[in-house]
Amino acid sequence: MDLKLEDKVAIVTGAGNGIGRGIALGLAAEGATVVATDLNAADAARVVADITAQGGKGLALQADATEEAAVGAMVAQTLAAFGQVDVLVNNVGGGADPELLVKLSVAEWDRAMTVNLRSVFLCAGAVAREMMPRRQGSIINISSISGKLGESLMGPYCAGKFGVIGLTQVLAKELGRYGITVNAVCPGYVWTPGWENIARVLRANYTTLAEKSTAQIFQERVRATVPLGRPQTPEEIASLVAFLASARARSITGQAINVDGGAVMH
Numbered sequence: 001m002d003l004k005l006e007d008k009v010a011i012v013t014g015a016g017n018g019i020g021r022g023i024a025l026g027l028a029a030e031g032a033t034v035v036a037t038d039l040n041a042a043d044a045a046r047v048v049a050d051i052t053a054q055g056g057k058g059l060a061l062q063a064d065a066t067e068e069a070a071v072g073a074m075v076a077q078t079l080a081a082f083g084q085v086d087v088l089v090n091n092v093g094g095g096a097d098p099e100l101l102v103k104l105s106v107a108e109w110d111r112a113m114t115v116n117l118r119s120v121f122l123c124a125g126a127v128a129r130e131m132m133p134r135r136q137g138s139i140i141n142i143s144s145i146s147g148k149l150g151e152s153l154m155g156p157y158c159a160g161k162f163g164v165i166g167l168t169q170v171l172a173k174e175l176g177r178y179g180i181t182v183n184a185v186c187p188g189y190v191w192t193p194g195w196e197n198i199a200r201v202l203r204a205n206y207t208t209l210a211e212k213s214t215a216q217i218f219q220e221r222v223r224a225t226v227p228l229g230r231p232q233t234p235e236e237i238a239s240l241v242a243f244l245a246s247a248r249a250r251s252i253t254g255q256a257i258n259v260d261g262g263a264v265m266h
């Protein structure tokens, strides 16, 4: 299926690693010009080098998706380079160390809300203000199956990801009259650097996991909860994102679609 993204300019936040990197490469492979943004400038630059090596077009930007001024600069630099922005992928998220809610610090709660919700609020607002006069655009927010099912030790992360789906629905209703679609993609288990942090805290909380490697913890969770019996890849997340960014998905908005091997069925 040709998604015809050649004329589209896409901003991907947190594009330097993991799922964001897969999305940036996937959109570029479909022809989009990709603005790969990340806290880590070197990681963003590496992704754009890979895009260029594959014959694609891209620009690397260092930007903190949770800081208003940095988000404004990210959009301004995109417009200066390419004159338009057609697609925004709000991929930045995660951030909270697993902990029982009754033991959680206010600082850790705030950190999760900042990285998961403030980033979407700021980036969607800044980009939508550019999309509205052109009466077109696609915003894709990366939530999680943790945005559909509460999970112990994951309180702030679940609250943040449920919130991302809420913001997706609100934005879809508010921006629909401007021809802008807004959807959420909910990955299941994807092997990324982010898992080192999750596994570290799980080991500290569960004596049965204390001796297990991050890979073992990840594989056991997948086997226990995923009907297809295997983790998902960044490329599989990218496939849905690219489809949602294309005109073929122009009647789909306000949805939260799982790419999770069947782990969650609602």
Ligand SMILES: NC(=O)c1ccc[n+]([C@@H]2O[C@H](COP(=O)([O-])OP(=O)(O)OC[C@H]3O[C@@H](n4cnc5c(N)ncnc54)[C@H](O)[C@@H]3O)[C@@H](O)[C@H]2O)c1
Residues within 6 Å of the ligand: 013, 014, 015, 016, 017, 018, 019, 020, 037, 038, 039, 040, 043, 063, 064, 065, 066, 091, 092, 093, 094, 115, 142, 143, 144, 145, 186, 187, 188, 189, 190, 191, 192, 193, 194, 195
């Ligand atoms: N990995 C999974 O199993 C999984 C499952 C469901 C949902 N998700 C979601 O997918 C998204 C990506 O997850 P991942 O596992 O690839 O993460 P990761 O930690 O492997 O990579 C995240 C990237 O975002 C960058 N980043 C972090 N904070 C930033 C900020 N404030 N501004 C700009 N860049 C920032 C990091 O530098 C890094 O390059 C997150 O929203 C996460 O919650 C991941």
